[in-house]
Amino acid sequence: AQPLAYCLPGLRQRVVVSEGVVHRLTRDELIAVIAHERAHLRARHDLVLEAFIALHEAFPRFVRSRSALGAAELLVEA
Structure with a gap:
């Protein structure tokens, strides 16, 4: 239920979002959060x-x- 979003670097990079994030954000907000975490991985x-x-x-x-x-x-x- 806790809203969390983070990325896991490495060979198998991952973006992790909790159910709290999925349930609280609009589709566009969720897309922005995922893009933000992917930018961390790219950089x-x-x-x-x-x-x-x-x-x-x-x-x-x-x-x-x-x-x-x-x-x-x-x-x-x-």
Whole structure:
């Protein structure tokens, strides 16, 4: 029932939408959500985020900042 939509990158890329999304959105809205998730897959946003996560994890806690990783997550979703 929870409205969720996300993509799964990899060899068998998938766009996942929950029943909550299907039941709450109009056909055009659903098409837009699926197009949005497919755009994430085409642009390989998973690799962008993975690079920022790796950099974040590479630095000790007292040195690293969450702001760069947070900004990348925000920009990828925009």
